[in-house]
Amino acid sequence: MKxxxxxxxxxxxxxxxxxxxxxxxxxxxVYAAGSNTGSVDSFINFACDWLTKIGGIVALxxxxxxxxxxxxxxxxxxxxxLMTLMAGFMLVAIAQSKNLFGL
Numbered sequence: 007m008k009x010x011x012x013x014x015x016x017x018x019x020x021x022x023x024x025x026x027x028x029x030x031x032x033x034x035x036v037y038a039a040g041s042n043t044g045s046v047d048s049f050i051n052f053a054c055d056w057l058t059k060i061g062g063i064v065a066l067x068x069x070x071x072x073x074x075x076x077x078x079x080x081x082x083x084x085x086x087x088l089m090t091l092m093a094g095f096m097l098v099a100i101a102q103s104k105n106l107f108g109l
Contacts, residue, residue, distance in 0.1 A: 050104060057101035065094025 072087025074080075 054101040054104050058098050061094045061097030061099075061101060063094070064097060065091050068092070068094050 068087050068089070068091030070087075071090055072084055075083030075085075075087050
């Protein structure tokens, strides 16, 4: 019973410490309007353009793998094709979501 209570006490201590530190860190105001991030922004735009293209190629390859899985009646091939297709579209979506981060 003591071990159980000790574990509960430890968990409550960690949880309360995390909550307090989150409130302390979240209350700080950050002013970054005067920062010079033009070179970083241009690199991110360049990288996101290429990630979109690479994601499209990966999705295309995944589509071909999926089609070949259907032709061969291979369940594992279909599964791998769908996973590759999904990975390509996820890469495109991540590359297109740069405006979520203010870029």
